[in-house]
Amino acid sequence: MAPRGPCRVRRRTSGYDVVMPIDVVNAGVLRVAFERHGPDGGWPVVLSHGFPYDPRSYDEVVGPLVEAGADVVVPYLRGYGPTRFRDAATPRSGQQAALAHDLLALIEALGLERPVVAGYDWGGRAACLVAALWPERVGGLVTVAGYNVQDIAGFSAPQPPEVERRLWYQYYLHGERGRAGLAEHRAAFARLLWSEWSPTWAFTDRQFEASAASFDNPDFVDVVVHSYRHRYGLVDGDPAYAATERLIAAQPRIEVPTVVLDPTEATLSSPRTTAEHERHFGRIVVHRRVDAGHNVPQEAPRDVAAAVLELGRPGR
Numbered sequence: 308m309a310p311r312g313p314c315r316v317r318r319r320t321s322g323y324d325v326v327m328p329i330d331v332v333n334a335g336v337l338r339v340a341f342e343r344h345g346p347d348g349g350w351p352v353v354l355s356h357g358f359p360y361d362p363r364s365y366d367e368v369v370g371p372l373v374e375a376g377a378d379v380v381v382p383y384l385r386g387y388g389p390t391r392f393r394d395a396a397t398p399r400s401g402q403q404a405a406l407a408h409d410l411l412a413l414i415e416a417l418g419l420e421r422p423v424v425a426g427y428d429w430g431g432r433a434a435c436l437v438a439a440l441w442p443e444r445v446g447g448l449v450t451v452a453g454y455n456v457q458d459i460a461g462f463s464a465p466q467p468p469e470v471e472r473r474l475w476y477q478y479y480l481h482g483e484r485g486r487a488g489l490a491e492h493r494a495a496f497a498r499l500l501w502s503e504w505s506p507t508w509a510f511t512d513r514q515f516e517a518s519a520a521s522f523d524n525p526d527f528v529d530v531v532v533h534s535y536r537h538r539y540g541l542v543d544g545d546p547a548y549a550a551t552e553r554l555i556a557a558q559p560r561i562e563v564p565t566v567v568l569d570p571t572e573a574t575l576s577s578p579r580t581t582a583e584h585e586r587h588f589g590r591i592v593v594h595r596r597v598d599a600g601h602n603v604p605q606e607a608p609r610d611v612a613a614a615v616l617e618l619g620r621p622g623r
Contacts, residue, residue, distance in 0.1 A: 331389065335412030336397045340389035341382040344369045349378035350619050351419040355410060357428020358531065359497035360602055361387055361521035363514070367608035375616055380417060384429060385409055386530030388521040399526050401534025403457050404548035404555060407436035414444055423619040425611065427451035427603055429534070439559040440551070447564040447618030449611065451603045452576040454587035457538050458558060473574060476500060480535040490528045494519045505600025507572045514605070562589040566614040569594070573601040593617050
């Protein structure tokens, strides 16, 4: 197991200074920055954030897991915070296969033995794909909104107008005006999405600002733009992930023990029945609806912590 690294001071949204354990590790094509909490030798958990958020989403999830003996790793995804590409020549891809390989490489680099992987949005996509493609490497999955795997072939079909309207930000990023707009107004862009996607979450300026610094990463714009173009087949992916993308195109079922959390107030997704989720998951342990918007870990942290504990608590 990798040793704990140096610490730095971060100001959390509750308004007091705490020391956050920040470390970095070479994992695949990245030098991944991550925060780690809990005892050496604890049962492992990896919590992955989405777009446009960062590890602050999990601040209130970590405590109950550490109290239950978990070794909790919360990484900054590619393009966020202190995470950097190791080689300037590596494509700044945001495709789903890249996110999956990033998570797998982190698990391997830290020597984590079959961790519970949890995530939402981009982080949920990475967690679902690692569970689907390399099930022997994970002990369980917590996924917000279910099967977070893109069906790129199916994206070519237009959606009903009310659905297309919600995806304005994706179409905006298909053009160079959108790229320039994101580069110039990345914080304002993210804040608007927070408000639209979680209409019942009264987040504070302090909460937003605690995450907004992560969007200043020099690769943020390139990674985000590539993500929202690749999923529509508008740009090529990184050739290094071509074989994995072919596997993903088959929409593989996930057979590891899974907890599905369906947010009831999110504008980008609607809750589904357990039977609908079972099309993609072979071992649903719990399917629960959560009164939250898109950023479920930050809006309903107790529900997310409880979901992880359903899968990972020793002696269960």
